[in-house]
Amino acid sequence: MCSIMRYNRTNVNRKEEKKMSTWDLSVFYPNLEAWEEDLKKLSPMIDQLASFKGKLSDLSSFRAFYVAEEETTKLIYRLYGYIHLASDLNLKDTVKSAKNQQLMLMFSDLGQKTSFVSPELIQMGEEKVMSYVNSDDFLRTHKFEMEKLFLQQKHVLSTDQETILANFGATRNVPSQMYQALAIIDRQDEKITLSDNKEVTVTQSNYRAMLAETKEAEDRKLIFEAAFKRYKENRAAFANTYNLVLQQLAANYKSRNYESALDAALFRNNIPTSVYHNLKDVAYENTKHIKRYIALRKKHLKLETYHTYDRFMKLAKDDTKYSFETARKLFFEAIQGMEPEFIAHQKDALSEGFVDAYPADGKRTGAYSSGLYGFHPFILLNHDETLDAVFTLAHEAGHSAHTLFSNESQPMALADYTIFVAEIASTFNEHVLLDYLIKKSTTKEQKIDLLETALDGIMATFFRQTLFATYEYEANKLVEQGIPITYQSLSKIMIDLYKHYYDIDITQEDGKEYVWAYIPHLFYTPFYVYQYATSYSASLKIYDNVKKGVPHAMENYLGLLKSGGSDYPVNQAAKAGADLTNKETFMAVIERFKSLIDQLEKVLEE
Numbered sequence: 001m002c003s004i005m006r007y008n009r010t011n012v013n014r015k016e017e018k019k020m021s022t023w024d025l026s027v028f029y030p031n032l033e034a035w036e037e038d039l040k041k042l043s044p045m046i047d048q049l050a051s052f053k054g055k056l057s058d059l060s061s062f063r064a065f066y067v068a069e070e071e072t073t074k075l076i077y078r079l080y081g082y083i084h085l086a087s088d089l090n091l092k093d094t095v096k097s098a099k100n101q102q103l104m105l106m107f108s109d110l111g112q113k114t115s116f117v118s119p120e121l122i123q124m125g126e127e128k129v130m131s132y133v134n135s136d137d138f139l140r141t142h143k144f145e146m147e148k149l150f151l152q153q154k155h156v157l158s159t160d161q162e163t164i165l166a167n168f169g170a171t172r173n174v175p176s177q178m179y180q181a182l183a184i185i186d187r188q189d190e191k192i193t194l195s196d197n198k199e200v201t202v203t204q205s206n207y208r209a210m211l212a213e214t215k216e217a218e219d220r221k222l223i224f225e226a227a228f229k230r231y232k233e234n235r236a237a238f239a240n241t242y243n244l245v246l247q248q249l250a251a252n253y254k255s256r257n258y259e260s261a262l263d264a265a266l267f268r269n270n271i272p273t274s275v276y277h278n279l280k281d282v283a284y285e286n287t288k289h290i291k292r293y294i295a296l297r298k299k300h301l302k303l304e305t306y307h308t309y310d311r312f313m314k315l316a317k318d319d320t321k322y323s324f325e326t327a328r329k330l331f332f333e334a335i336q337g338m339e340p341e342f343i344a345h346q347k348d349a350l351s352e353g354f355v356d357a358y359p360a361d362g363k364r365t366g367a368y369s370s371g372l373y374g375f376h377p378f379i380l381l382n383h384d385e386t387l388d389a390v391f392t393l394a395h396e397a398g399h400s401a402h403t404l405f406s407n408e409s410q411p412m413a414l415a416d417y418t419i420f421v422a423e424i425a426s427t428f429n430e431h432v433l434l435d436y437l438i439k440k441s442t443t444k445e446q447k448i449d450l451l452e453t454a455l456d457g458i459m460a461t462f463f464r465q466t467l468f469a470t471y472e473y474e475a476n477k478l479v480e481q482g483i484p485i486t487y488q489s490l491s492k493i494m495i496d497l498y499k500h501y502y503d504i505d506i507t508q509e510d511g512k513e514y515v516w517a518y519i520p521h522l523f524y525t526p527f528y529v530y531q532y533a534t535s536y537s538a539s540l541k542i543y544d545n546v547k548k549g550v551p552h553a554m555e556n557y558l559g560l561l562k563s564g565g566s567d568y569p570v571n572q573a574a575k576a577g578a579d580l581t582n583k584e585t586f587m588a589v590i591e592r593f594k595s596l597i598d599q600l601e602k603v604l605e606e
């Protein structure tokens with residue numbers, strides 16, 4: 001599961017495409033009543049798992065436990081698949097959102113009641129556990145999981161201590177819920193009057209498109225301020241909510257004897273912290289290219305002052321509208337000629353009933369692909385018919401195709417891929433689409449538009465996400481140093497970073513210094529965003545290899561997609577041709593960025 005926020009426009013309605021572009025959730029349940037009926041089975045199954053406490057050292061109980069665990073997980077996937085998708089179609093549906101929460105509580109109950117497993121396995125010792133998992137094919141699918149467990153042994157506590165920590169399980173979701181309440185549920189859209197006396201409503205989903213299309217600098221200022229007003233007005237509540245995120249991370253790393261919150265976050269997937277630092281450093285040391293790109297934009301957009309929100313303005317605009325159906329076709333054209341197996345899975349990912357394409361009232365904003373083992377993955381889009389939306393479609397198709405590859409090649413215990421490799425599959429598709437469109441472009445306008453799209457992709461995915469990753473790193477450092485978390489201390493980090501990266505003083509933009517409150521990932525999934533940048537770097541490298549005809553490049557890439565979660569992500573990327581422990585892999589993005597600016601400059605000055 002992953003989501004990437006892209007702007008979208010509300011109220012696009014295409015009746016003729018309705019069937020083609022909505023979800024069919026009947027693969028899970030025919031209705032909510034059937035869901036509720038099935039939910040009743042979950043508690044007894046959780047209790048059955050709990051009954052294995054103290055019995056795992058017996059081989060037949062050990063086996064029975066993992067069989068029962070798989071059955072329970074299958075039920076959970078079905079329940080979760082239905083309710084979270086149904087609820088995302090209308091977040092204002094309080095019945096479904098309550099059911100969703102009810103299921104979340106049961107997840108934490110499951111966590112509590114099975115918290116005995118890891119300590120018990122560790123007590124049994126590596127040798128015995130490994131002899132058990134090697135005893136048959138089914139148990140062997142748990143081998144990698146056990147290897148990871150024993151690697152993490154020094155961070156697993158005693159049974160009593162684990163039980164105490166599990167009791168706090170239900171509190172873990174509180175900051176996400178608070179953030180959702182503050183940023184989405186209690187939000188009211190702002191009405192503003194533009195210089196032409198037109199009154200417009202600024203929403204979280206339309207303001208980017210409005211900024212892109214508004215010529216008057218004063219109007220853009222009003223739109224931006226309306227969009228960020230909520231964060232400024234509630235800065236203390238957002239800061240306290242974020243403080244809770246940070247304190248939870250600190251409590252976790254200290255309780256489990258990690259060196260830092262970053263160390264704890266990366267250790268789980270055996271990702272060397274050098275990967276994080278390499279990324280941070282390469283971006284930080286190469287911001288002069290960002291400044292060059294901004295200067296070029298400022299000149300050709302004829303702007304007196306360049307603001308952060310001017311990034312949505314286009315140097316050239318190809319006004320083509322792409323319906324969902326057209327976008328789909330365009331993406332299929334782009335992948336033509338690639339491995340048949342690759343094509344078939346991308347097409348399957350976007351097949352009927354598995355994509356909810358257009359925005360609707362109450363629908364979750366942004367886009368994601370949601371994949372659960374045993375079920376076809378589902379894609380949520382807020383397709384606004386722009387070129388950007390075509391890229392979002394290709395991106396999410398990449399996630400779903402990855403899920404399809406992984407689910408059919410791996411057993412349940414090894415199918416779940418990490419978010420680290422997830423964004424390789426999605427951004428690879430974006431590179432393919434972009435190259436195809438540049439090749440296809442005939443006019444100067446089109447060429448500028450596409451080069452700008454490519455540059456903005458690197459700005460957004462590589463530089464901006466790395467800026468946020470650096471912010472997370474710095475914010476956690478404040479906690480580690482015992483410095484109080486206030487909206488002032490959080491904003492200070494952002495002010496400094498924006499100055500260094502873009503040479504922009506964000507205190508001059510009313511509300512921008514609270515941009516840390518604007519990014520949901522920082523609250524929902526800490527230490528997530530850096531992976532957009534690492535994956536982007538990896539996929540670019542892999543795509544370069546494929547393009548250059550490096551032997552076995554595509555075969556190795558398909559290997560990565562099929563390998564699911566059966567290996568550590570840094571190894572998976574390295575086997576597919578991108579070694580992230582080497583700064584050179586990241587420098588490849590910088591080189592591409594430079595070359596794209598050169599090309600854009602040339603076309604603009606023509």
Ligand SMILES: [Zn+2]
Nearest residue numbers: 002003004426
């Ligand atoms: Zn993604």
